Amino acid sequence: MLAASDVSPEVPTARSWYAVRTFLWTRAAIAAVALLAAQLPTHARLEREAASPLLHDLGWPIDLWARWDSVWYLTIAEQGYHGAAETLAFWPLYPALVSLLGALLGGHDLTAGVLISLASLLGALVLLERLGVRLVGRSSSRRAVLYVALFPTAFFFGAVYSESLYLLLAVGAFLLAERGRFLPAGVVCGLAILTRVAGIAILPALAIIAWRSGDRRRALLSLAAAPLIASVHLLVVHDARGSLDDLFGAQALWKRHLSPAGPLGGIWHGLGKAWTTATELGEPGGPDLLWPSELVNAGFLVLFVALTVVAWRRVGAPYGLFAALSLALPLSFPATPSPLLSLPRFGLVVFPFFLVLGVLGERTRVNVAIIGVSSVLLVLATVEWVRFGWIG
Template structure:
């Protein structure tokens, strides 16, 4: 029996490998479309930066948050800056997975920590595009999967996907984690949720997607008189996935709390940066302070993303996508802090793009690609303008 079991493993591994290769082959057009859109953005950035006497490489690897991640990778935690107004900016605000990867990759290759961060971001963005394709393909067909990956690349702030920031890494982990929930791979979902929770604070959204999606069938089965143990047996790996999911997010919060000597240690660190959650009060005040046209434009943008979310839910978007996308959107809109970063904070909310991707999939290819091309060109110009500006994205 043991011989038979051990002999079966290579066969299963071969089948799994063949399935991965087949899935990658199906995703190849989406990855090519994603890469083309991002390449356009990088080309426009290079030209724009040269015209302004700036270096595109420096803009991608050595400004704003990327500098903080690099410092964590090279020196560890413990660095802080006190501003003239008394606020303290501590590098404990930055979750550890990206700097860990930067440190590891720079130790194994000739890359600097900053370049390692960009390499991680570029690789992770392709992994995210693959996950988005797989999600769109599963829900609406291959053309929707390609459109979803291309639209995510063509977001106005899509240039961040090519920076040494954590958004690409987080979106890759989150999207594959949510896809694992969709396909019932609970242990995989739990591991990916835990890793996402080590990447950004919004990793809580992935944990919520795992927990809520697990709770609903268990609730129904309990209501039908099925014992909890029997219900869990009917969903292999669910209990393990639920337990694994919050470990990364909670682990970092607890570690910072111990280090700071306070239960609210991480929230205090974020408070030093002027960040936190106030239900959207500060954001509403910010909109109200803008000139009429700018304020109206901001309100229209907020209304659009909320409409996209509601439309997707009303069209039957699967529960894990609805929970994840809704919580990412909620956290982005209700956070206070630097308001120019809100589009970047919403970037991982890829489920918002599923309705337009499904629409484009029904159009003639020439028309859908024309729309994507126009959007991609606009995003490339906006991204170059934005990154050459004075404020952080």
């Protein structure tokens, strides 16, 4: 962990506009790339996948931010959990907010989803800078904000997906805990779990911070608010479907199954799939050369494992544990036939990764390399997303 002398104290009165400026110019740049990409030929699957009326709202400039899993969030916003059992893999807070704002906007749920994602991202970047100042210093925290905004899958932050909301709540929970406000931290953690099941990775990390606090017992008891709030999802599902059976089998419907070897199973099968993909590059019917998913996923796996180790040492045990658990969860449930399915998107919201990169980016060459490589991959990924290619 960084020495105290390396970390600038958080100064609430000296509010920086850096995060706001970063939000504005990066989202404008990503939007420009997306609008240009919309003029390119699309994948053959576009007509089939985009057939749902839920993916059409105020015209193509808005509609292009709804792809793939967006239809499930919009289905839940419209129907709750009364429909297909596949919806149970998506937790309720984000679609509930979409439904609420969509009603205020006259039924424009897709537009509501985009607005919620963008507003959540802005809040997340502001809070990440403040938390980063406490942990790694102001310069490193600002680089972390920039790196997350330019991450190759950062276009999801403006899409009808729950990434932005989850990042806001995850960072918020840690910031509250660092300030000694454990009851609000527990509440926000519970809301994060209601956003994504991966939010359970936050609670053990907060428990470490609580254990180190002056009033250990009170702090730990306050965190009990998290599972109580998260249990609301069980009540919602039971009310909609009459039992919880479908909830516990939801991951299997998406071809995800618990590996007997835990996360090691996901790593083993993921690297094996990447090797097979590498041998098929350039062959007829082979992987997409613009974004060969299995190879990209394997590359991010190696990066995330390395950043997790460094996060534990340089940022602190709570953040290393959060990163490790956030990575272990999807790796323990590898998908078929793509074991590392969506891993670059899952890593997008593991903010300790970016705090570590912010520290490493202190060296000019490293900083330039991170920005350059990330920006190029972000452009490629955004183009694929708009063309209805699979990114995550």
